[in-house]
Amino acid sequence: xxxxxxxxxxxxxxxxxxxxxxxxxxxxxxxxxxxxxxxxxxxxxxxxxxxxxxxxxxxxxxxxxxxxxxxxxxxxxxxxxxxxxxxxxxxxxxxxxxxxxxxxxxxxxxxxxxxxxxxxxxxxxxxxxxxxxxxxxxxxxxxxxxxxxxxxxxxxxxxxxxxxxxxxxxxxxxxxxxxxxxxxxxxxxxxxxxxxxxxxxxxxxxxxxxxxxx
Numbered sequence: 001x002x003x004x005x006x007x008x009x010x011x012x013x014x015x016x017x018x019x020x021x022x023x024x025x026x027x028x029x030x031x032x033x034x035x036x037x038x039x040x041x042x043x044x045x046x047x048x049x050x051x052x053x054x055x056x057x058x059x060x061x062x063x064x065x066x067x068x069x070x071x072x073x074x075x076x077x078x079x080x081x082x083x084x085x086x087x088x089x090x091x092x093x094x095x096x097x098x099x100x101x102x103x104x105x106x107x108x109x110x111x112x113x114x115x116x117x118x119x120x121x122x123x124x125x126x127x128x129x130x131x132x133x134x135x136x137x138x139x140x141x142x143x144x145x146x147x148x149x150x151x152x153x154x155x156x157x158x159x160x161x162x163x164x165x166x167x168x169x170x171x172x173x174x175x176x177x178x179x180x181x182x183x184x185x186x187x188x189x190x191x192x193x194x195x196x197x198x199x200x201x202x203x204x205x206x207x208x209x210x211x212x213x214x
Contacts, residue, residue, distance in 0.1 A: 003044075007064065010040050032060065045089040070116075071101045073109040074131075086110045101129060108134035115140060118152070118160045122167035128176065139186070146177040151184045158188070166191070 018031040034052040041050040041064065049065040067083040072092065079097065081089040086109035092098070103112055111134055118140065119126040125142070133141045135151075140159060142150040150166060152159040162185040169191075170176055175183065182194035 003046075006044060007041065007062070010037060011060065011062070014040075030054070030056070034060070037062070045087060048083075069098065069100060071103050071109075071112050072097060073112075074102060074104045075106060075108070080109070082109045082112060084113055084116060086112045101126075102131040103134065104131055105134035107137055108132070111140075114156050117156060118163055121160060121164040124171065125163060125167050144176055148176055148180055149182045151182065151186055153186045153188070 014032050014037050018033075021031055032054070034054055037052045037060075038050045041047050041052075041062075046067050047064055048067045051061075051063040053061045055061050067087060067089055069081040069089055070084040071082050073080045073082045073086075073088070079092045079094060081092055081098070081100075082103075083089060088109065101115075103109065103115060115132055119129070125144075128144045128146065129142060130145045131143045133143070135141050139154045140152045142152065142163075144150070150163070153162055166175070166183065166185060179196055180193055181196050184192035184194070
């Protein structure tokens, strides 16, 4: 949400500078640099655009277009609000996390629009998504509220097709919510399912996996 106090502070500072330049001999308002005000406002992450104009004799008209938060981005233990283009709007404390999708990893914010496109044809998956991790700068791992992870292949089209197919199978067979650990969709036409460890089973060897031909 736009912090009006910060906008006011910019205006007051610009008026002060104009007043000092005028030396008290002229009204300060006509000397205010409206381009400088706009440039300063655009430094705030939540400002998408700003229009500043002068209405004589003594009025400044300021129109601020705000960015809309679309997700939370976690990187190096810091949380930030981002818009659908991945622009950072503001830092967010964990205690005040809004109910927005969470993307995790270096560069994940810049891929937020790609993730949105991948989820577009799978609304049931989007509704159950807890977080999405950008892995190795190449692909997404999706974590769901029921505890499972779905590893998507590289490339937006391949990931979108794989997730759409997974969503259809989930609707017909109920893949999520059955206590399975991981669904690996990285190999075209296949789904590798990792099963949970049985009580008392040693951590090594690796948990049993099943391969389902797609």
